[in-house]
Amino acid sequence: MADLLSDDEIAAQLPDEWERDGDEITRTYEFDAYLDGVGFAAAAGGLAQEAFHHPEMTIGWREVEVRLTTHDEGGITGNDIDLAERFDEIYE
Numbered sequence: 431m432a433d434l435l436s437d438d439e440i441a442a443q444l445p446d447e448w449e450r451d452g453d454e455i456t457r458t459y460e461f462d463a464y465l466d467g468v469g470f471a472a473a474a475g476g477l478a479q480e481a482f483h484h485p486e487m488t489i490g491w492r493e494v495e496v497r498l499t500t501h502d503e504g505g506i507t508g509n510d511i512d513l514a515e516r517f518d519e520i521y522e
């Protein structure tokens with residue numbers, strides 16, 4: 431069970447390109463083609479299932495918006511930060 435992060439901890443641990451939006455962290459990944467975004471979302475979904483920690487993902491035209499929060503805790507935890515970092519690793 432991950433503990434809620436403080437405002438300062440979130441600010442310090444938020445990966446580059448990610449933003450805080452209330453109780454969520456979010457990043458919009460950009461792609462050259464629609465299906466590249468679809469493929470990224472599928473790969474990210476695999477990482478999410480592996481971690482058993484699931485983002486909201488919105489697939490748009492050559493972009494995928496990812497939003498992470500820890501529902502069980504009602505806010506942002508290290509689980510969200512960790513998964514954000516893993517998503518960044520698979521984004522070329």
Ligand SMILES: C[C@H](O)[C@H](O)[C@H]1CNC2=NC(N)=NC(=O)C2=N1
Pocket residue numbers: 482483484485498499500501502503
């Ligand atoms: C029972 C609980 O829903 C599960 O442990 C997992 C499933 N995936 C999850 N995903 C997210 N984003 N937050 C959670 O708290 C969470 N909990």
